[in-house]
Amino acid sequence: MIRQRLGDRLHWIGGAGDDMVPGYYSIGIRTYTSSIANVAPRLSLKLHELASAGKADELTKLMNELVIPLYALRARRKGYEVSAMKAMMDMIGLAGGPVRPPLVDLRADEIESLRGMLDKWQPWL
DSSP states (O other), X not given: OHHHHHGGXXXXXXXXXXXXXXXXXHTTOOEEOOSGGGTOHHHHHHHHHHHHTTOHHHHHHHIIIIIHHHHXXXXXXXXXXXXXXXXXXXXXXXXXXXXXXTSOOOOHHHHHHHHHHHHHTGGGO
């Protein structure tokens, strides 16, 4: 009802992020919060561009190859959405650092999985 009344004057910034781009943009939302932008802002912008232009095939390819695997790892444990992004930042030379309790850092095997994912992200870093 709010969107109907306000039309294009409403700019919704969804609390969920990159994994929600296809859904958000399919219902007219054109902004979102992006944790990926902390590591690969060009990828975050590309998701926006593709979704805005209605390029579903290209968007789906990036979602399946890059975003969904990351979000699957992040879903393994409460707080991993923070832990994974901090670990990725550390891997590319940014200051991610450890998480604060009660959150926990990724396990060694998860760090290696994340490192493997990051290899596919090179064009976007």
